[in-house]
Amino acid sequence: MTVMVRRFKTADVPAIERLNVRLATAGLPHRVGHEDSRRSEERRLDKESIVQRLYVAAAGEEIRGGIWLREQLFWSAGRSVRVGWTVYPVAESLIDGKAAGVPASLLFSLLRQQPYLMALGMGGHAGPFAKILAAARWAGSSLPFFFHLRHPSRVLRHLAYARTTRLRRTVADCLAASGVAWTANKLLAGVRAAMRGGRARQFTYAVVDRFDSWADEHWERCRDSYGFIAARDSRALNALYPEGFRCLTRLRVQHSGRDVGWICARSINALGTRLERHFGGLRVGILTDGLAQPGDATGVMEAGFRYLVDEDVDLIVTYQSHPAWCAAASDIGLMRGPSNCAFYRSPAVEALLTRAAADNRHCHLTRSDGDGPEPV
Known part of the structure; x- marks a missing residue:
């Protein structure tokens, strides 16, 4: 044809x-x-x-x-x-x-x-378009995925991934009924909280309706700390997260009265949305995007985590590519899980990433990149 x-x-x-x-x-x-x-x-x-x-x-x-x-x-x-x-x-x-x-x-x-072309998501590397990109010799990797179960019993009873086979359903139901998952989750959270100490708690946040000049100043301070990053000035952010965007909260994060970053958090009741087939009736918390100096990533992410805890979500998830943000996710108690978010890039983009990594500056991508944050 x-x-x-x-x-x-x-x-x-x-x-x-x-x-x-x-x-x-x-x-x-x-x-x-x-x-x-x-x-x-x-x-x-x-x-x-x-x-x-x-x-x-x-x-x-x-x-x-x-x-x-x-x-x-x-x-x-x-x-x-x-x-x-x-x-x-x-x-x-x-x-x-x-x-x-x-x-x-x-x-x-x-x-x-x-020539600077990329693809993100696609349901993972097994999808038909991902296979075409791999055959075209594009570099491919997975965007790291992290999760935290706040209400393990509810998650085990509703999460589709835990119930795809009879064996998984049986194991999930036993763990939910026994309380073992709840106990293990609490122990792990306690150990990691003790390891990170109290500095992250010194980061405070305020809910804002939009990104203004403070976000522009922050972008100028941070952008050279990253090797490859989407423009995150106020103009770009307000286009990506317009006022009225459902189930999204913008958090301006400060430390000792000084702006150190921002993070976008989403609290979504999956029931009746396109997320229901994955999460059933769970309330899902997503740390969808954020920006800070790499050294402040843990404090900024922890501020978003606290916001979602106050929203009483059942689980918290995030996708992060940068090593500092991956470390931050682990520091605040999230565990790394299997990712279905493939990241493919053309040779021209791969050359940019390679040069940046040689200078110890890395790519900062989140799940809001690619086709943008998913509406619900």
């Missing part, structure tokens, strides 16, 4: 809908969206912090796939770098072998326009 990858046109909407019908008929949940046809001018990074554009694979009058290019500015080696994320790749190859070349065509078309 020969396809031409090009920018979306308003006239493509009927063909996209026909593709979506074919996918739905095959029982697949994936869909290709479309851009807002009411926008007349091209979106540009000098006017917006994040720009998304849809590209489609056209074959005659039919659309065989689509992919979004999400561009934003990153900071690396003392300069801004325009980078791109591949977002929501969908192709008819999922149901028709004759369209097997469509995903690769979409990818290489984007790569010609944006």
